Amino acid sequence: MKLNPTAYLLGLVKPDHPWLILAGVVLLAILRRITKPDPLKDIPGPWLAKHTPLLLAYHTRTGKRYLYVDKLHKKYGPFVRITPTQVSCAHPTAPSVIYAQGSASLPKTPFYRSFYVNGTPSLFSTQDRVGHSSKRRVLAHPFSYASVKQFEDWIRRSVAKMVMKLDQRARKSGVGISATTLGRASGSDTGPFGGVESESGEEVDVLMWLNYLTFDVISDLAFGEPLGMLDRETDVLLEDTKKEKSQAGVAAMIDFRGRTAAFLGLFPTLLPGSILEPLTRWIPDPFVQRGLQGTNTLSLIAQRCVKHRLDSDSSIRRGDLLDQLVDDMRSKQAQSHDRGGEGEVSEADVVTDAMLLLTAGSDTTANSTAAILFWIYSTPRVLEKLRDELTETLSAPLTVDSTVTLTFSDDNEATEEVADALGVPLHDQLKNLKYLSAVIDEGLRMFATNAFGLPRAVPEGTSVTVEDKTFYEGIELSTPAYTIQHDVAIWGTDADVFRPERWLASESASCAGSSDSESEKLGPAELKKYLLTFGVGPRACIGKNLAMLQMQILVAAFVMRYDLELRDKNELRSVEGFMHKPVDLWARIGMRGGL
Numbered sequence: 223m224k225l226n227p228t229a230y231l232l233g234l235v236k237p238d239h240p241w242l243i244l245a246g247v248v249l250l251a252i253l254r255r256i257t258k259p260d261p262l263k264d265i266p267g268p269w270l271a272k273h274t275p276l277l278l279a280y281h282t283r284t285g286k287r288y289l290y291v292d293k294l295h296k297k298y299g300p301f302v303r304i305t306p307t308q309v310s311c312a313h314p315t316a317p318s319v320i321y322a323q324g325s326a327s328l329p330k331t332p333f334y335r336s337f338y339v340n341g342t343p344s345l346f347s348t349q350d351r352v353g354h355s356s357k358r359r360v361l362a363h364p365f366s367y368a369s370v371k372q373f374e375d376w377i378r379r380s381v382a383k384m385v386m387k388l389d390q391r392a393r394k395s396g397v398g399i400s401a402t403t404l405g406r407a408s409g410s411d412t413g414p415f416g417g418v419e420s421e422s423g424e425e426v427d428v429l430m431w432l433n434y435l436t437f438d439v440i441s442d443l444a445f446g447e448p449l450g451m452l453d454r455e456t457d458v459l460l461e462d463t464k465k466e467k468s469q470a471g472v473a474a475m476i477d478f479r480g481r482t483a484a485f486l487g488l489f490p491t492l493l494p495g496s497i498l499e500p501l502t503r504w505i506p507d508p509f510v511q512r513g514l515q516g517t518n519t520l521s522l523i524a525q526r527c528v529k530h531r532l533d534s535d536s537s538i539r540r541g542d543l544l545d546q547l548v549d550d551m552r553s554k555q556a557q558s559h560d561r562g563g564e565g566e567v568s569e570a571d572v573v574t575d576a577m578l579l580l581t582a583g584s585d586t587t588a589n590s591t592a593a594i595l596f597w598i599y600s601t602p603r604v605l606e607k608l609r610d611e612l613t614e615t616l617s618a619p620l621t622v623d624s625t626v627t628l629t630f631s632d633d634n635e636a637t638e639e640v641a642d643a644l645g646v647p648l649h650d651q652l653k654n655l656k657y658l659s660a661v662i663d664e665g666l667r668m669f670a671t672n673a674f675g676l677p678r679a680v681p682e683g684t685s686v687t688v689e690d691k692t693f694y695e696g697i698e699l700s701t702p703a704y705t706i707q708h709d710v711a712i713w714g715t716d717a718d719v720f721r722p723e724r725w726l727a728s729e730s731a732s733c734a735g736s737s738d739s740e741s742e743k744l745g746p747a748e749l750k751k752y753l754l755t756f757g758v759g760p761r762a763c764i765g766k767n768l769a770m771l772q773m774q775i776l777v778a779a780f781v782m783r784y785d786l787e788l789r790d791k792n793e794l795r796s797v798e799g800f801m802h803k804p805v806d807l808w809a810r811i812g813m814r815g816g817l
């Protein structure tokens with residue numbers, strides 16, 4: 223078939239040999255690179271990485287990019303070339319330079335165009351600084367701690383629903399988990415937590431339940447209705463999804479989308495804004511197609527929700543995040559009317575940002591919480607100490623009469639009573655608990671939900687110096703979060719040990735496992751600079767308050783209520799897309815002794 227360039231550019235016609243065209247593009251890029259002077263010739267790295275992003279792309283596809291980059295740093299040192307234009311900087315001074323605030327801040331790279339939705343950038347993916355500030359201002363207030371606190375009742379209601387369902391599994395054969403499986407921390411047969419030697423409860427995938435919860439919470443806030451995963455006890459297939467070939471649920475689609483974006487982002491010539499972009503949809507690769515299909519379907523769902531809100535009576539307000547996005551659109555449309563359309567925010571912008579909130583704010587929180595629970599339940603000393611701290615503050619979960627049958631209703635007040643009766647903690651009871659906070663920070667450090675080196679570009683006509691290396695315009699710099707969070711020069715020789723005490727000023731050097739570490743010299747406030755889980759600088763996570771509030775409530779609720787016997791307490795299997803996530807967290811769940 224003869225290729226009609228216009229039809230191809232409109233994406234209407236499938237070219238005969240998309241792989242050949244792609245191979246040609248890669249070859250041209252290599253030739254160009256070989257014949258041009260190389261500004262990064264002094265930066266070490268694998269030979270192939272100098273000429274093509276394919277090596278990094280391969281490791282991205284395996285879901286272990288962070289381990290590959292970590293290995294490169296161990297071999298080549300703090301500066302490693304990972305693609306022809308990208309340098310991974312694992313020097314401790316790198317985060318404050320690459321993710322600097324204010325006029326020194328570096329823009330996001332074209333990599334982020336892989337997250338555009340139908341060609342529209344979101345708050346997260348936009349490279350334009352002015353556009354970013356304007357979008358960020360809209361959501362800054364709703365994500366402030368004071369505003370997020372107002373969502374607390376919504377969150378506790380969902381936690382209560384999850385707890386009731388997990389209780390049924392945990393009570394299957396009535397009694398607590400054996401002391402042996404918990405590590406016999408106290409040496410007594412009844413175990414430190416009052417459990418007795420017996421098999422109890424069902425095996426559940428804790429990660430899956432956390433996903434149901436966080437997806438319900440964020441869809442309620444961003445889409446105006448919960449997806450209903452907790453009710454249905456499954457990743458949902460929405461009406462819009464059922465028409466699709468893949469038949470994947472929402473959580474699975476978000477996963478495909480993140481993995482595909484991390485891969486395609488390494489080939490900017492295939493992304494929106496590039497002439498070759500129409501080719502992308504014809505790439506005969508199921509991995510890519512699943513991700514693109516996921517994006518399309520999620521955007522259809524978002525469009526339906528936004529349309530529903532726009533069509534509904536504007537005087538009835540839910541006070542959720544979607545209300546904020548719609549209000550902003552309406553006010554900017556009114557203002558720009560007088561300026562001939564300049565600065566207008568369209569329905570497509572609202573759809574893209576609503577979808578962003580769902581994708582950024584759901585499994586990230588679930589994955590982080592699952593990882594933290596893994597570390598807590600595989601370290602009996604920490605579990606015991608955390609329970610001591612929580613017990614001093616929360617008595618409710620231990621006094622619940624478990625024989626009373628609690629039922630859920632649509633009446634919010636009634637369900638809040640259920641949350642109280644089930645002893646779901648209030649954030650005010652938790653927010654100042656030092657050990658809980660240290661355990662969460664340490665879990666985030668160890669697992670590194672954001673393990674990726676988030677790329678930033680050196681702008682035209684400028685240069686950036688990290689330690690003794692200067693980089694010029696067009697070079698892309700990133701800091702590998704996992705590597706920094708496990709660097710012995712920062713955390714000490716026990717960098718790979720789960721030791722929450724390093725975050726407590728009074729105890730940072732006094733616990734088993736601590737050594738001649740640098741972390742004895744760096745106090746907890748200094749160490750915070752190297753915890754990159756939520757990003758750093760002007761593009762850092764806007765949802766951190768919401769995520770922390772959920773994680774604190776969830777961790778406290780689990781630890782106070784359940785004993786978990788992990789199927790594998792030696793390893794948390796994980797995979798990295800754009801974010802790093804556990805594959806699952808199977809555990810036999812039992813009610814804690816006394817409940």
Ligand code: HEM
Nearest residue numbers: 345346582583586587590671672756757761763764765769
């Ligand atoms: C533990 C959970 C979370 C983690 C680990 C996390 C991590 C991150 C990271 C590393 C970034 C920076 C990305 C970059 O620079 O490319 C980011 C940005 C962002 N996150 Fe989160 N996040 C979490 C929860 C949330 C929640 C609950 C929401 C909202 C519902 C959210 C919304 C966003 C948004 C909108 C951005 C883009 C901010 C901007 O560019 O100005 N995140 N997040």
